[in-house]
Amino acid sequence: MRAWLLALLMFLALPASAQHEAVTRLTRAEFATSIDGPWQTVALPDSWSKRGLASGSRGVYRFEFELQARPQLPWALWAARLSNAHELWINGQHLSGDLGKDALQQRGRMQTLWIGIPPVMLKPGVNTLELRVDNGPRAGLSVLNLGPADELAGEFERAEMLWADLPRWLNIGGASLSAFMLLIWWRRRSEVAIGCVGALWLLSSLRNYSYFTHNPLNSHVFVDWLYFSSFAVSTLLLGELAMALADRRLIWWRRMLYATAIGLPVLGVMLMPWGLLQWMRGWAFPLMLLVSLPALSLVLRHGRDKGWQQYRAFAVGLALTLAAGVHDYLYHQGHTSVMDRYWMPLFMPVVLCLFGWALITRMINAMAEVQNLNTELELRVAQRTRALELANAAKTRFLSSASHDLRQPVVAIGLSVGLLREQIEAPPQRRMLDQVIEAVGALERLLIGLLDLSRLDAGTTRTSVQPLRLQVLFDAIAVHEAEPARSRGLRLRFRPTSLAVLSDPVLLEQILRNLVSNALRYTRRGGVLVVARKRQGGVLLQVWDSGVGIAQADQAAIFEEFVQVDNPARQRRHDGGMGLGLAIVRRSVNLLGHRLSLASKPGRGSCFSLWLPCAGHVEQPVVEVQPLPLSLVGMRVLLAEDDDAVRATLKARLQAWGATVLAHGSGHSLLAALPGDPENAALYADLLISDQRLPDIPGVTLVQSVRKRCGALPALLITGDTAPEQLALLQASGVPVLHKPFRAEALMAALERLLVAQSSDLNQPILP
Template sequence: MIAHRLPLPAPFDWPRHLLRCAAFFIGLMGLLLGSAAVANPPLALTQAHFSPRPGAPEQAVELPDTWAQRGLPNRGAGIYRIVFELPVVPQQVWALRIDRLADQHEIRLNGALLSGRIDPEAGKPPLSRATPTWIPVAPQMLRSGHNELQISVRYSTRAGLSPVWIGPAGPLWDDSLLEQRLEFLLPVMLNCGGSALGLFMVLLWWRRRSEVLIGTFGLVWLLISLRSTAYFTIYSAQQGIVFDAFMYISQILSALLLGMASLILADRARHWWRRLLIGLAVPLMLLGIPAAALGEVDTLRTFTYPLVLGAVIPPLVMVAISARRLQSRARLLMLTALLTLVVTAAHDYLGWRGELSVMSRYWMPLMLPLVFSVFAWTLMQRMVNALEQVEQLNSDLELRVAERTRALEQANLTKTRFLAAASHDLRQPVVAIGILIDLLREHIQVPAQRRMIDRVNDAVASMEALLKGLLDLSRLEAGTVQPRFESIELQTLFDAIAAHVNEAAHQKGLKLRLRPTRLAVRSDRVLLEQIVRNLVSNAVRYTERGGVLVAARQRGDRVVLQVWDSGHGIAADQQERIFDEFVQGAGRRNAEGNLGLGLGLAIVRRAVQLLGHRLSLRSQPGRGSCFALGMDAAQARPGALRAAPSAARPLQDWRLALVDDDDQVRAALAARLAAWGAEVESHASLTGFRQWLARHPRGRSGVDFLITDQRLIGATGLEVIEALHSYAGPVPALVITGDTAPADLALLANSGVTVLHKPFRAEVLLAAIMQVRRAAP
């Protein structure tokens, strides 16, 4: 992968985006306002008489009327009496529209109950607020001439009454709907959006705890938005103590979190003012519970809100001072947002106290989402800048990784080519030595010389094992091994392992026990034998005294094969590493005095993964180890009949063609095949083989079997087979090779030709020849 340097985004264009926001807001307002054209304007009733209770003296007031501005308490009960004249009784349905009317009210028209009901015996007024109200009026309730409207109200705060409109129901409904949209729908929409953004910021902090500022600010935004949404949707006299306490406590908590977020934004998170905020807010929140129980939350608000507002202003000033670091337009926007926040809070507090007209709206639900959007954008801009730096660093890192990866790939390719070439060149003389030693052992009968030949044979066997390990690992890495699953009786596997490992265990004085079993498993016969043989050989190699036990037991539909040893054991921090390539048994030497290549367990792990089996290890230093191999159980079936021992000259009267460009290997193979009774025709190249074929009539080769090396000078063994088949027809053939490169192994695997990998012993060569001959048509 080649990484490209990421371009940095263009700087943010504040004016253009602010213009877009303004256009969106205007469009939203237009959607909410709709068409409000009014024909035949209704009557506006702005003169009324007010009395605090029935029978008390009345006072003429002009609507809108705000009690606090007339020196009355900001809460309580009152009665408005409004007189109006009608020339005639209307024929269609009329309606009343009152933009600020207590939800605890009772309206009577000409003495008849029109809307609501107030219990005159009720004590302190419950939760109540002024809301837009539209009430239909039946024509029969109106009179020609003098009409009287009596409105009784009970307020818990912001007591007063707006002008009253009476007239045709249709136009008044349109006007009332507009007012309700402005009073309820618009704040709810803005605060629902704010809740979603606040929740997003909180979740961002939850996943990335270092973003404390974003998390705190998101929590403030979420809490205020939920409080505002609750105020406009579920606020009513029926909510009672719990709701009133929640509204108060959430307000104090929001102010506390806003102050703390402001300190963090001003890079003064550890400022002593933070402790002051907490010390002030916690007691005030606790006071909200008894105040709600006593119905005195509004009294508590009168004293606490100025304290909270005063405590939050200094952190906001700190934010304004720190805004000097921002660019000019961003600084101006931040300062404007802070000023708007302070002015909005002061306005709403004065409105709640009744210092402003009852017609004034609360600004906070409308302005907070906009102000918080500015704060959120500042935070997001900081995060975006940080992400830009991270992206730049990632881009540089990817370039470096790509360069290092190319270098490593080149080094790995070089290593693979070197190992393949070295492995091939090493295998050639080993094959020749092994075959010649087999021939030599057949002719030497003197005991002293025989023992010397046996030692040489053991050394060659060790060398063959090392080279075979490299080959097996290369084949597994190349993906050329395709398992062939069948039912395998474990006892036949145990017998083969015992024949292979018994001598090594006996030489070390170890007791090798393979517990007899009748269990069978589903696996690949060759790969399973390779796995178990490597595990048992390792156990024998690294056990100095005691013994090795191999046993199998059934657990449900699984069979677990275990290899126990009493060796040195493996430390816990090494138990995963020993399955890596070229890791040699914690530095312990085997019986031959060497460490080996450390490939056995690496081959085991890859073969287990290929078969889908499960391998586990338990080990305790100084006590020994246990490798456990889990496999699917299978039904035991009669094993294949074992072949009778071959005769002394198993290839008697065979005519074989041998092609190999290595003189030593070719001579050793020819001698071995001849000793088995075959007539051998040897060639060093494809050209010489073709010249020999040309002496025979086409369609007849004069040979019964072909053995060819894969890597020849100027040709391959597959080309030799193709030349023979194209000239003389199908003849059984066997390819021998010392190649270990994955590409070469894949090529041979896809050819369908039987392959024998060097180094090999004489008995393996004979078995391969017989197998190919039996499979031939």
Template sequence: MQLLKSWRDRLKGWQPVLPPPAGLALWLAGAALALLAAVVFAPPAVPDHPGPDVQRVTEAWFEVPGRVPERVRLPDTWAYRGVDHATPGRYRFTFELDGMPGEALALIFTRLSTWHQIHVNGELADGRAQGPGEANPGVPVPALVSVPPSLLRPGLNEVTVDVRYTTRAGLSDVEIGPMSTLRQTHQRRLISSVALPQALNLGAAGLAVFLLLIWRQRRKDLTLGSFGALMLLGSVRNYTYFMDTALVPARASDWFFYTAQVWSAVLLGVFAQAYARQRWPRYTRLLVAAAVVLPVVGAWAAAYEALQAVRIYTYPLLLLSCLPVLWLTGRAAWMRGGRAAAALAIGVACMLAAVLHDYAMQTANWLPITESYLLPYVMPLSLGAFSMALLQRMVRAMSEVEVLNVHLERRVAERTAEMERANAAKTRFLASASHDLRQPLVTIGLLVGMVKDSSVSPPPQVRKLLDRLDEAVGAMEGLLTGLLDLSQLESGSVTPHRAPVRVSDLFDAIEVHEQPAAAMKGLRLRLRPTALVVESDPVMLDRIVRNLVGNAVKYTREGGVLVAARRRGDRVRIEVYDTGIGIAPEHQEAIFQEFVQLNNPQRERSRGMGLGLAIVQRSAAMLGHPVGLRSQPGQGSCFWIELPLVPEAVPAPAAPQPVPRLRGRCVVIVEDDPAVREALNARMELWQAQVDVFESVAALRRWLDGPRARRPDLLVSDYRLPDGDGLQVIAAVRERFGALPAVIITGDTAPAELARMTAAGVRVLHKPFRAEALLDALQA
């Protein structure tokens, strides 16, 4: 009762109008079922009246060696009368003509052996013996035989038909009439019995190839792969049924048909398990054994012309092996309840019924000779129905993916806009906070440097405090400088200026800078001499290699650091080796990120802030120089950067002449912050410069317009001023005195402002800075 109730509920929810292609799939499966039922259960058709010019022969004399001639009704099936199909047979019948016809007569056979000879009045009218290129030798097929008028005579004419068969044996009824009348009848029969199944299976084969191409991109989808292979194999087999010629000998062709039947049953079982999402190990092993063993047995039987006997025993076993397919597909249709699943279950049932019909007709000889194969019709319809359902599922999935992509793109756009707004807010905050932080740091750094450089030596305790203060200021300056470098690289305000760079000059500058730090740790820093010349931005390359060497010195406790340049074809690789602690493989990518330090959990300021390698990677990416790392924990590391080689020799630069500090030079300073202004003034006076200090653009303009204005040798101006900016200061002074060297000091990190200063082409000194950096900028 519960089962009936569930079926009743399902029938209540059934929709009579089905949307394509699922509805079309179900309709095709139903059409296949209706076709099968019509052919199997329809009563024998009563021959219609042949017409005034056409005669139908329904009786003939049958002769077989060793048997008495007997009169038989046509169509005649030998199996019904116990005649061996391998025995040659002869049919004799007569027809009458009122007079000599004006055109050739035609004999139409619904079924006639491909091996036959037809004599009319003792003369050969048509004959075909066994040929090496025949695809289906000795099987009954539709035939049209032309009889020329020369073989005919008025009155009674006798026809003898000699036939030989390999499997099914017999003869259909015969229609005799004018060729112009019966040719069209024969062509219509060929279309329905040959051209139509060939077209159906050719289309199914194309659809199967399309499914297999899809499966090639999704190898894990066993349902799609096994179904495509089953459909392709069955379509090729069915199409070959109706071929007149073959590219292989008859025995090989016969073996192919047998093997195709075996593999079709195996693929059907594999597909049913994958579709039902159930795996039966014993059933799978049985299918694999059948796929391997039965084709071998078939090859042996074909060689000894015993394949028909093998078919009689193996085909029932294959049919039994397909019974689990009915259970699996039916259960899947019941559990899923979809139209596609129902179409598949109906289609599989139709195919198995068609296989049973074809077995009864071909192998068991239970059906009359006039029967046609059903599998070439039912299989493409049934499998095509389910393949259309599969395509519908794929189209639906693609539509869902498109919708998801639209939603994803919208969410990405929203998140991108949010990130851009957050990044802009961060940039504005950092620009403001950085400027406010840098101002006091400049003052502290300049004042500490003045105290340390003063002629009066402070007490040891004060000297120690000054050293600690100088170290703290240096750490803060390093952090802000690193943040500024990253900000410049991100904003795109840095424009590389490529030029030939002598690697030896680069190594000399780095050795001067890093050798004291290495000596303090007891390390040996070696920079191997080289004459190579590379192409890069000299300033950016110096910063990159200096960061790499500085990191190597920081993280090496004993041993040393080696810096070398190696030529690799038209490239040069600068490598920095150390004998430090090494870096584990899982951390080698992370160290190039900002603020990442693997062995500094206490965040010691003396070991940096974790910005050096991030600056290295971004600077190298901007220059197009590959950067890499080789390292093993406990054995040290090797950082490298690869640069293009400059083959031409570059003359060595002239040795720089020593420049005195600022004695006797006139320097104009424009700075709005009182503390920084006083510190700069004090530092310039300590360097014995003559200084004119102003707090705004307006104060500077009053001085320029007054009588005490004098031409300065150097101009130092803050960028952000209460009533203008440093570029306006430079323009005003140059307008009054002409071109002169100028330096802008700034704490701004806003990309737009940095780009504006870079475009102006003036020397920029970023806050905070040490006294040495200020002196280098002024002397440059």
């Protein structure tokens, strides 16, 4: 592609291969500074500066040419360089141009002109052609081409294509690319270099395009001021580009650039009415060139420090720009040949293409580097994710082991203190025991909360979504929370409802229980209201309280672990709050796919709203209520617990309730004590309580073995494990589980539920 373009340019630059005989090239003329002479012969092209003539004055060129006959077709004259202020006379008749005093506001601009000549103005024999010119600084005249218009048209059009059309299209294309670069800068303001190149390219393209248009407005003094101002602004953009490339901010130089870009155009406006703009341009252009020199020095030094690979194009482009600026100043002042041209309109598209190509290359390289960094970042994220997964698994294993080891003594302490309090009646000692019981209860709640969080984080909690009547849930929670509410002097109300929802009964009860407990804990007066309403095809379950409320800034933080907004020092509270309840609520809600929201005002109270899917109408089951046993009198209980302290306290607790306890430290010891006769084995015990983590066999396996020999024996597993696989195994076994630590009341409640359920649930398969 580049080879074809180069071949086209060379073809356009070649002179005409043949010239028609009728076309005359006027290469010599008689010249005088006035019509009255004196006359001298000069060769064309004629540059006044080379002949020592003063620029900015008038002159007369006289030509003679001979014709055999008067032409029948239109003739034309075209000159590559001819002042816009001129008069053309043929055989004493005025043909074109006007040298009147006010004909042009800016005189003496060199242009390429095509002038048609009517045949009637020509005659057979010798013809005289006279050009009266009013020159500016670039004084002179090019070779004149005279002949039939059809013959001259091809050569003229080719010259126009090379020196006018091609630069115009190059600058139009440059303006399009500059708009693209400005758009990049607009979307990414940090790309200052791209923005400077885009603005410089757009400004240069507009200025250069106007150079190659034959528009009378180009001779207007205001247009000349616009050209001058555009150079001042270009100086500023060039400096900003250099500082952006070198990543340096030279304050003194920036002040000079802004003073140049603003001060010179303002001064030009002030001098225009007196016609001094051209005089000002004579000294202003060297000043702008001097102000631009630090740009080249800055880029050269930065390229030397950082390597020339990236900054070579910028250095070459800046050098070409400064060289073109020096040449154009000399040409503008008339110090070069009249056939010379401005370099800046021709160089700037090339220079800006270099700048644009270099910046686009940098951007592509940066994008490739970003892609590589993204790939490396993804790899690191994957590695960190794997490390976090391993750390989380290690944390879960540690929590499981540590919590199991902590639960054992807590169970023993809790049961022992409860037994001790029942035996002591002295008020001072009972008060001390109450404080111990309160501290043990706080520790138990903390461990239970950690267990719940561990199960939810481990992903071992399996949901069982089913239709559930909310009133059953309300009644169950009311029984447990009514006493704490009364002890605080609060009203706890559950508005009766017949609505049913689709959810997991266990998790939903845990969610609602935590919300109600949290509401009671932070309410000083008034009460708590729990209501359910049907809304938009679902059910809106709300817990209202008249408590202290939560500030907007703290509403997101309260769902994090161990966050207590009103207790930053984490002092132990009399109500036992640990900052885990709402964290468990959030995880449970996310697991079920429900939606939880909070509305609260400090000092006014809070409202937690839970959106649940509606289950339609659910028939209320008829349940035959059986009286719960108030004691274990007369019951034989098999107990398997490897921890001596826990085994001793459990045995004492069960015996205090009236049971006969057969305690063993291992599963094999218990199995060895069972009668070999099936009939005697079936009557040997009424209840089995076993720890899951026995030294020889798991508790689930022990329950299975005992039931094989003793029949459908009610069994209760107790455990302090939080390992995901152990929790999943216990959940799948179907055997009721009581998690350590637990209080005597929780143990009694579990045994009561177990005995009421009877044998219908005991025949389910057990996983070893």
